[in-house]
Amino acid sequence: MIYKVLYQENGAEAPVRENTKSLYVEASTEREVRQHLKDRQYNVEYIQLLEGSHLEYEQSSPSFEVESLEAR
Template identity: 75%
Template sequence: MIFKVFYQENRSEVPVRENTKSLYVEASSEREVRHHLKDRNYNIEFVQLLEDKHLEYEQASQDFEVERLNGQ
């Protein structure tokens, strides 16, 4: 499954919408995504499962690059 993660780069700063970044992660669950990213200094705002038309839409973006977890 592909998840889109919305995050701020610095965990200690107050979240500001204009500074929100996103990345795509292939994992079997949201829990696995959060575990994978726990060592980064990210303030994770939201993890969204991408399916069907939404996934197709995101794949059409030039910024679409999936991060795969070790062992996948």
């Protein structure tokens, strides 16, 4: 399954919408995604499972690049 993660790079600062970034992670569960990102000092705002037409839409984006848990 592919999850979209919305986050702020600096977890110590208050979130600002204009600084929100996203990344895509391939994992079995949301918990695995959180475990994968725990070493990074991100302020994770939202983790969303991508399926069906929503996944197809995200895949059409030029910035679509999936991180695999095995890659780390």
